[in-house]
Amino acid sequence: MAAFIRDRKVVSDPWLRLERNDDGSLPPVPRAGDIIVPLAMWQAQRDSLLVRPGRIGVWLDSHEAPEAIAEDLRLLGVVAVNFPKSGDGRGYTTARLLRERYGWKGELRAIGDVLRDQLFFLSSCGFNAFVLRAGEDPREALAAFGELSEAYQASVERPEPLFRRR
Amino acid sequence: MYRYDEIDQKLVDERVAQYRDQTRRFLAGALSEDDFRPLRLRNGLYIQRHAPMLRVAIPYGLLSSRQLRTLAHVARKWDRGYGHFSTRQNLQFNWPKLEDVPDILAELATVQMHAIQTSGNCVRNITTDHLAGVARDEIVDSFVWCELLRQWSTFHPEFSYLPRKFKIAVNGAAVDRAATYLHDIGLHAVRDARGETGFRVIVGGGMGRTPILGHVIREFLPWPHFLTYIEAVLRVYNRYGRRDNIHKARIKILVKALTPARFREEVEAEWAHLKDGPSTLTGSEVRRVERRFTRPAYERLPGDDAGYAARLASDRAFAAWAGRNVHAHKMPGYAAVTLSLKKTGVPPGDATAGQMDAVADLAERYSQGELRLSHEQNLILADVRQAELRALWDDAKALGLATPNVGLLTNLIACPGGDFCSLANAKTIPVAQAIQERFDRLDYLHDIGELDLNLSGCMNSCGHHHVGHIGILGVDKNGEEWYQISIGGNQGLTRPGAPAALGKVIGPSFARADVPGVIERLIEVYLERRDSEEERFVDVVWRIGVEPFKERVYGGVHQRPESRQRSLAAA
Incomplete structure (x- = not known):
């Protein structure tokens, strides 16, 4: 089990993430255990996924809309959002919508090209779990959360903008 | 000046x-070079042709004497003793060392300055009218709204990795001096029938390789919704803007692809969720920001200064300067003054550390210790008593900052071009100089009258060539530098009946040596065809079209410019 950051602690990850095969087809589903599946798998195999032993999470790619799972959130144990490149910022909006509009209270994890220098913004937008890019040291990255002590804007972490708190 | 509080x-x-x-x-x-690049860019550090380039934000172009002295100090200590004022109200240092930049930033922070978001795919420095707060046609003081936006956009967690850079301009007066139709978002203050303040929201304008005028998506946005509406626009853009092709990633491409009407529907649907939420502005916040601005302490003066009027009548050179570089002020007996950074022979927008210190002194002596940077790359003293204009003129002349050319051809806008910028296809500085030299005769220059000549070294259009009455664009043809010329552009509603417009290319491009001659020929056509001195170059282009100009430059009875140049040289 790989180490990752959840709620600003480095912990081990009980979830297995499934990815599409290179040809775009869906991989086999393990019999048991907690799995995070691609949106396409969730949409295609929802009923069978729900009856198998183990919890289910869904991951959205950067172009996939949170609306696609908004109705299903109560069935999920985790939601993940992929950042194919660290500069692809759609996931920040996806996170805010999941938290602020669709009421997701559970674990929201950033996956993919996730780097230390994005953690502050990711966390402001509602991510509380982070699987860093391979090779990044999660322990060292923890310092990034505290680099800025305030924010002007309303966000998931700070529902009131600074001007209402000043 | 907005004065930071502890949190800022x-x-x-x-x-x-x-x-x-x-x-x-x-x-x-x-950190690898690839991973460091976006981090340094969003802090204004480019790796340029000769060295890194550091772009320091001058939020909405407003600067104090103390800040300008610090910029001069930075130029001396870490650069080569000068800086370049850009068209986006920033200051660029062309020679800092990468490892010195943290120290430079620490120095800037001591005078409430920074380089935050001066580059990168995020919301950039907010720009505005350089006569904000003093113009007679003011609707709101746009500085206050710019500062509200500065704070809102600084480290915005959701919009720090947009598809592409994002530029917002605010105009607070009746006339548009902020080019609001040429920004990703343009906000133009308006009052409704009941006298309430709001903003016209213009989206999707811009220059670059796909020049396009923005579309009004809301005629009147009541001011409390200022931030939530902009947030809705940015959210739609962040979700749906293209990320597969850097040249198609600006919001203008999205607006065009969806159509402005559909884009507006998307924004309104998103806004329905955000409207009246916590980011809705409050009167107390607007007043708080207003109060944190220093305010000029105006004397109560009876009206126009008699001594000033007398000098205008008796001193022709002074009157020529005042006619171009002195601007009307909302307070009786006061004026705003442009200090020109467009002296022939000096790259447009460049200022030495010595000039910066001297201008800081002038601002202190004549204008309450504050100044502005205009998008035309000049410095403005906004609160000068008319009675002191003569003394200021003398001082400005001694510093080489009194070129009486505001609004005229030689006040040309130019990006740093191929001498400095690694993106450029062609040099701009020698072209600017050659044009300035060709039109150096003041009488001739004044006879030609108002003319915006804008020069960019590449399609990124930092020199705003699309909206020059005459625009010049450096292009690369098989490794050689050529220049494409367009006419009929206009930066915005700077006078009634003259809206923002994009220039039309007149034809194939020219070699560098031919450019001044081509400009001269365009001017000849104008002088022959204008119906009065009131009709400006751009008005004539709009009235008679591009053809007569084309004809003169490329064909008919006249020889092609190159051959003419050669025959002159031979003669």
Whole structure:
């Protein structure tokens, strides 16, 4: 089990993430255990996924809309959002919508090209779990959360903008 | 000036520390060049042709004497003794060392300055009218709204990795001096029938390789919704803007692809969720920001200064300067003054450390210790008593800052071009100089009258060539530098009946040596065809079209410019 950051602690990850095969087809589903599946798998195999032993999470790619799972959130144990490149910022909006509009209270994890220098913004937008890019040291990255002590804007972490708190 | 409170200061200081650590990790090899690039860019650091280039934000172009002296100090200590004022109300240092940048930023932070978001795919420095707060046609003081936006956009967690850079301009007066139709978002203050303040929201304008005028998506946005509506626009853009092709990633491409009407529907649907939410502005916040601005202490003066009027009548050179570089002020007996950074022979927008210090002194002596940077790359003293204009003129002349050319051809806008910028296809500085030399005769220049000549070294259009009455664009043809010329552009509703417009290319491009001659021929056509001195170059282009100009430059009875040049040289 790989180490990752959840709620600003480095912990081990009980979830297995499934990815599409290179040809775009869906991989086999393990019999048991907690799995995070691609949106396409969730949409295609929802009923069978729900009856198998183990919890289910869904991951959205950067172009996939949170609306696609908004109705299903109560069935999920985790939601993940992929950042194919660290500069692809759609996931920040996806996170805010999941938290602020669709009421997701559970674990929201950033996956993919996730780097230390994005953690502050990711966390402001509602991510509380982070699987860093391979090779990044999660322990060292923890310092990034505290680099800025305030924010002007309303966000998931700070529902009131600074001007209402000043 | 907006004066930081403790939180504003702390955030800037924390960014310096954060950037220092990012630089340290890069130099130690813990951050790759690819991973460091977006981090340094969003802090204004480019790697340029000769050295890194650091772009310092001058939020909405407003600057204090103290800040300008610090910029001069930075130029001396870490650069080569000068800086370049850009068209986006920023200051660029062309020769800093990458490892010195954290120290430079720490120095800037001591005078409430920074380089935050001066580059990168995020919301950039907010720009506005350089006569904000003093113009007679003011609707709101746009500085206040710009500062509200500065704070809102600084480290915005959701919009820090947009598809592409994002530029917002605010105009607070009746006339548009902020080019609001040429920004990703343009906000133009308006009052409704009941006298309530709001903003016309214009989206999707811009220059670059796909020049396009913005579309009004809301005629009247009541001011409390200022931030939530902009947030809705940015959210739609962040979700749906293209990310597969850097040249198609600006919001203008999205607006065009969806159509402005559909784009508006998307924004309104998103806004329905955000409207009246916590980011809705309050009167007390607007007043708080207003109060944190220093306010000029105006004397009560009876009206126009008699001595000033007399000097205008008796001193022709002074009157010529005042006619171009002195601007009307909302307070009786006061004026705003442009100090020109467009002296022939000096790259447009460049200022030496000595000039910066001297201008800081002038601002203190004549204009309450504050000044502005205009998008035309000049410096403005906004609150000068008319009675002191003569003394100011003398001082400005001694510093080489009194070229009486505001609004005239030689006040040309130019980006740094191929001498400095690694993106450029062609040099701009020698072209600017050659044109300035060709039109150096003041009488002739004044006879030609108002003419915006804008020059960019590449399609990125930092020199705003699309909206020059005459625009010049450097292009690369098989490794050689050529220049394409367009006419009929206009930056915005700077006078009634003259809206923002994009220039039309007149034809194939020219070699560098031919450019001044081509400009001269365009001017000849104008002088022959204008119906009065009131009709400007651009008005004639709009009235008679591009053809007569084309004809003169390329064909008919006249020889092609190159051959004419050669025959002159031979003669």
